[in-house]
Amino acid sequence: METLSSLADGFIIALTWQNLLLALLGCFLGTIIGALPGLGPSNGVAILIPLAFSLGLGPTPALILLTSVYYGAMYGGRISSILLNIPGDEPAMMTCLDGYPMAKAGRAGEALALSGIASFIGSFFATWGLILLAPQLVKIALLFGPAEYFALFTLAFATLGGVSSTNQSKTAIATALGLGLAMVGVDTQTGVPRFTFGEVHLYDGIDFLVAIVGLFALSEVFVFLEHRHGSSDAEGRKMAIGRMMPSWAVLKSCLPTMFRTSFLGFLAGVLPGAGASLGSFISYSMEKKLVDREGTFGKGDPRGVAAPEAGNNAAAGGALVPMLALGVPGSGTTAVLLAVLLALNITPGPLLFSQKPDVVWGLIAALFIANFMLLALNIPMVGIFTRLLLVPPRILMPIVAMVSFVGIYGISGSTFDLYVMVGFGVMGWVLRKLDVPLVPVILGTLLGNAMESNMRRAITIDNGNWWTLIDSPLSASLWALAIIGFVLPMIFGKVMKARMKRMAKDEEGALTD
Amino acid sequence: MSDRIFGIIGLALSIGYAWAAMNIEESFLSDAVGPKAFPLIIAAVLGLASITVILKPDPDPHWPNPVRLLEIAAAVVILLLYSMMLPVVGFVIGTALAGAYLTWRLGSKPLGSVITGATTSVGIYVIFHLILGLSLAKGPLGF
Numbered sequence: 001m002e003t004l005s006s007l008a009d010g011f012i013i014a015l016t017w018q019n020l021l022l023a024l025l026g027c028f029l030g031t032i033i034g035a036l037p038g039l040g041p042s043n044g045v046a047i048l049i050p051l052a053f054s055l056g057l058g059p060t061p062a063l064i065l066l067t068s069v070y071y072g073a074m075y076g077g078r079i080s081s082i083l084l085n086i087p088g089d090e091p092a093m094m095t096c097l098d099g100y101p102m103a104k105a106g107r108a109g110e111a112l113a114l115s116g117i118a119s120f121i122g123s124f125f126a127t128w129g130l131i132l133l134a135p136q137l138v139k140i141a142l143l144f145g146p147a148e149y150f151a152l153f154t155l156a157f158a159t160l161g162g163v164s165s166t167n168q169s170k171t172a173i174a175t176a177l178g179l180g181l182a183m184v185g186v187d188t189q190t191g192v193p194r195f196t197f198g199e200v201h202l203y204d205g206i207d208f209l210v211a212i213v214g215l216f217a218l219s220e221v222f223v224f225l226e227h228r229h230g231s232s233d234a235e236g237r238k239m240a241i242g243r244m245m246p247s248w249a250v251l252k253s254c255l256p257t258m259f260r261t262s263f264l265g266f267l268a269g270v271l272p273g274a275g276a277s278l279g280s281f282i283s284y285s286m287e288k289k290l291v292d293r294e295g296t297f298g299k300g301d302p303r304g305v306a307a308p309e310a311g312n313n314a315a316a317g318g319a320l321v322p323m324l325a326l327g328v329p330g331s332g333t334t335a336v337l338l339a340v341l342l343a344l345n346i347t348p349g350p351l352l353f354s355q356k357p358d359v360v361w362g363l364i365a366a367l368f369i370a371n372f373m374l375l376a377l378n379i380p381m382v383g384i385f386t387r388l389l390l391v392p393p394r395i396l397m398p399i400v401a402m403v404s405f406v407g408i409y410g411i412s413g414s415t416f417d418l419y420v421m422v423g424f425g426v427m428g429w430v431l432r433k434l435d436v437p438l439v440p441v442i443l444g445t446l447l448g449n450a451m452e453s454n455m456r457r458a459i460t461i462d463n464g465n466w467w468t469l470i471d472s473p474l475s476a477s478l479w480a481l482a483i484i485g486f487v488l489p490m491i492f493g494k495v496m497k498a499r500m501k502r503m504a505k506d507e508e509g510a511l512t513d
Numbered sequence: 514m515s516d517r518i519f520g521i522i523g524l525a526l527s528i529g530y531a532w533a534a535m536n537i538e539e540s541f542l543s544d545a546v547g548p549k550a551f552p553l554i555i556a557a558v559l560g561l562a563s564i565t566v567i568l569k570p571d572p573d574p575h576w577p578n579p580v581r582l583l584e585i586a587a588a589v590v591i592l593l594l595y596s597m598m599l600p601v602v603g604f605v606i607g608t609a610l611a612g613a614y615l616t617w618r619l620g621s622k623p624l625g626s627v628i629t630g631a632t633t634s635v636g637i638y639v640i641f642h643l644i645l646g647l648s649l650a651k652g653p654l655g656f
Contacts, residue, residue, distance in 0.1 A: 054647055169565035173523055176559035180530055183555070187548040190540040194548055195533055218592075221615070222585050226577045228620055394619035398612045399633050401592070405608075406637055409599065410647045418596035426589055433574045434519050452551040456544055464545035 003131060010361025013060060014369055022057075022065040023366055027373045030072020034079070035385050036396060037086045041073035041276075041316075041333040042439075043216035047400060049340050050209050050407030059344040060359050064366040066340050067320075070333060071123060071367065074276065074316045075374050078115045078309055079385050083108060091276035091312035094284045098297065098304030105300050109244040109382075114251070114302055115309040116378040118258050120371060122310035125262040126269065126317025127367045130324075133270065134353070137325035141350035146458035147469050151478035153451040156328040159272040159485035160440050168490050170436045178444015179451070181206050188449065189456060201416045208339055208445045210408055210417050214424025215431075215438050216336070217404045222429040224397045244379070246302065254306040257287050265311035269318020272330040272485065276315040283311025317367070324348055324360060328447070332439040338446055516570030523563030531556035584618060591615075603652015604642075609634035 013019070033044030045066055052062040077092030082099035095115060102111040144152065157175045184195045185205025196202040246254075261283035268279035287307040288297045297304045316333070323329040327349035329338045341348050346359060353360055378385075408421050428438055455469065462468035470476050489496075534552035576582075595611040613630025621629060641647040 051641070051645075051647070055645055167566075167571060169562040169569075170571075172558055172562035173566065176527075176555050176562065179555045180552070180559065183552050187537075190543050190548050192538050192540050192548055194537050194552065195530075222588065224619060225585050225588050225615075226581050228581075228618075394616050394621050395629055397619055398615035398629065399637075401615060402608050402612050402633055402637060405592075405595070405599075406604075406641055406647070406649065409650060410641075413648065413650075415596050415600060418599070419593060422589060422592045422596065425592075429585070433576070434515060435571060435574065436519075455551060456546040460545045 003135060006357060006361045007131065007365060009357070010363070010365035011368075013358055013362035014064065014365035019061055019064050019362075019366065020369065022061050023068045023370050024373055026065045026068025027072040027370050027377055030069035030074075031076035031079075031374065031377060031385055032388055033069065034073035034076025034092075035389055036076075036391070037080050037084070037393070039073075039220070039396075039400065040077065041070050041091075042336050043220055044073050045069050045333060045336045045340070046212045046216040047404050047407060049336070049343060050213065050411050051403075052340070053209070053343050054407065054410035059341075059346055059356075060362045062344060063340060063359065063363050064370075066337065067363060067367060068370040068373075070337060071313075071316065071370050072374055073333075074123070074313050075116065075119045075378055076385065077312075078119070078305075079112065079382070080389055082111045082115065082305070083386060083389065091280050091315070092308075093277065094280045094308035094312075095305060097284065097308075098299070098301050101298070101300030102302070102305060107300070110246045110250070111302070111305050112382050112386075113244055113379050114246045114254060115305050116375060116382070117251070118254070118261075118306040118309040119313040119378070120375040121258045122262045122265055122313030123317050123367070123371050123374075125259075126266045126314040127364065127371065129266045129270075129314075130317055130321050130367075131364060134321050134325045137321060138350040138353045141326050143474065144350075145472070146454040146461070147472060148475045148478065149454040150451060150458060150469060151475040151482065152326060152328055153447055153454070155478050155482040155485065156272055156330065156447075157440060157443065158482040159330070160437070160443065167435065168486060170434070171440055174431070174436050174438065174440035175444050178441040178446075179448040180444070181211065181441075182208075182445045182448020183452070189453065201414070205449075206420065206445065207412070207417060208442070209343060209411065210421045211424050211445050212336060212339055212442055213404045213408055214421040215428035215441060217400055218421065218425025219428030219432060219438075221397050221401045222425060223432065224393050226429075244382075250302050254303050257291065257303045257306050258310040260290075261287060261307045261311040262314040265314030266318040268311070269315030269331075270321045272322065272328075276312040276319065276331065276333070279315025279318070280308035280312035284308045320367075324352065324363075325350065327352075327450075329443065332442070335439055335443045335446060339442070342446060514570070515573050515576070516566050520563045520565075520567035520570070523566065524560055527556045527560035527563060530559065588615065588618065599650040601652070603654060604649040605634050605638050606652060606654075607650070608637065 029048070030044065033039045034041065048066060048069055052065050057065065074091065077087060078095045078099065081087045081092045081095040082103050085096050085100040087093045087096055099111050099115065102108065160171060160175070184202055186193050186203050193203060264283050264286060265279035268282055269276065284304065284307050287303060291303060292301070319329070319331045319334045323334040323338055327338070327347060329335045338348065346352065346356065404421070405418060408417050431438060458468055459466055470479055531553055534549050534556060537548050539547060591611060591614050595607055599607050609630045612633040613626045616629045617623060617626035638649065642649050
């Protein structure tokens with residue numbers, strides 16, 4: 001009951017003209033970002049953070065704008081999967097399998113509408129899941145002391161590679177790079193400068209926004225320069241959209257699939273190390289096992305479109321649970337959203353729910369509103385977005401680059417930050433070539449200082465006893481989970497990755513969600 | 514081979530990092546742990562993981578040919594120049610030039626690149642500066 005009244009308060013906050021407009025703008029931009037190949041939820045939100053920040057939006061409006069972009073990008077990813085057979089972002093990979101065959105059979109409109117409805121159901125249930133689960137998790141998290149938090153951060157990093165990780169040492173390197181970067185600057189507890197090499201610009205530390213925009217957005221520009229593939233606009237033009245609404249019979253046959261995969265996707269989103277890509281993958285393979293009796297999956301079965309879309313949108317909502325309740329994100333895009341919160345001087349975690357309920361519940365209400373807006377935008381107006389797909393990367397990518405510069409320059413007005421951003425762009429490109437995940441780098445820069453200060457606090461409280469870190473049963477079990485989560489992919493990672501690859505062609509060096 | 518080189522760089526980085534951490538000046542007011550311990554843990558993780566990569570490298574990625582590599586290097590130089598010149602020439606001119614260069618290198622025709630660059634620059638200026646009021650770099654001409 002208490003939850004419902006908080007939610008009602010949230011709706012009062014979200015239902016102002018300004019916030020509604022921001023949500024609409026976010027949904028619209030998000031759908032475009034998701035639909036355009038090469039831009040996904042994480043780099044789309046990344047280039048928009050500095051903008052929201054330097055426009056001087058308050059915490060709640062800024063969050064509403066950016067989470068609408070996040071949800072919108074999850075919706076938009078399916079459009080290019082279906083029409084062009086190129087996933088707009090990685091979670092939409094599985095949607096190609098049945099979406100594109102449906103489009104080739106002249107049922108593109110039907111596939112788009114159906115996947116729109118599946119996305120809606122997935123995120124609708126996931127938002128309810130968030131409402132129910134997050135406060136419970138907060139109750140547990142309130143029992144956490146500094147030692148438990150330190151263990152939790154370790155758990156987050158250990159599982160970040162995910163079950164499909166093939167090389168855990170590269171994940172470890174990426175984490176160390178991120179944490180190492182976070183250490184640069186004046187130490188908050190003793191006031192001594194660390195790793196600044198006398199450079200005054202570095203005393204404040206490296207701004208994580210600069211790192212994020214460089215690693216996620218600029219590196220994408222370099223990837224396009226390397227391949228110079230500008231041909232994604234060739235085929236979409238010829239594709240007939242066909243009728244816009246699926247028949248009731250088709251929709252009805254898909255409904256059970258959507259409900260099952262929403263649940264599964266939500267779980268995948270909540271658990272550390274899974275994320276939206278895996279959510280859509282498990283959803284698709286489970287449905288294939290469960291309902292594919294005639295072997296129509298992969299040949300344009302509507303249920304094969306509904307399953308991954310409901311799954312990845314539900315996972316997107318589920319991923320918000322640990323991010324909001326614990327302050328520890330489990331996926332790339334939620335890491336970027338964490339950056340939003342930190343940039344706005346909000347520390348997510350259990351205290352957020354009691355100290356800033358307006359932010360939390362305003363955000364959740366905005367998610368509901370955004371979801372309805374997205375359904376409205378995506379079913380009748382999908383034609384607009386399909387036309388935007390025709391913008392070739394050779395025009396799009398310079399815009400992405402220039403907007404990145406505008407955002408970073410807008411925050412600080414410093415040329416030094418721009419150099420650092422270009423440096424991160426190059427680093428991102430090299431790391432992606434070497435198959436080193438970028439998300440741990442980002443998460444490391446974001447969480448490094450919090451992780452260190454929790455460790456130091458725990459040990460200081462216990463008079464310098466390092467064993468205090470694994471002393472309580474709670475922290476000991478978190479450590480155990482972290483070790484299991486780190487070691488398991490070494491055994492099963494190759495198998496999982498191979499299976500995912502066999503089912504869908506893997507985009508080289510795609511951002512991992 | 515690429516992975517081995519990467520691992521060696523990582524290892525060198527971890528040694529350098531540990532060395533820099535050892536040289537952090539301790540303040541007389543310090544907690545029980547001090548500012549060195551956590552960086553040293555990071556250096557250890559980086560070092561160990563790098564050694565693993567050296568011992569068990571992945572197959573080589575597909576590196577672009579030297580021409581493409583040069584292409585990326587040129588883009589980096591242009592973007593650095595852009596960052597440097599931004600406060601000098603102002604946002605609109607700088608962005609039009611940098612945008613035109615990038616779209617040209619991504620495969621637009623010369624005339625098209627000039628138009629795309631100019632439109633991108635003016636478009637961003639109108640949306641972000643005139644409508645949204647974001648402060649952009651001012652050049653000698655006031656924009």
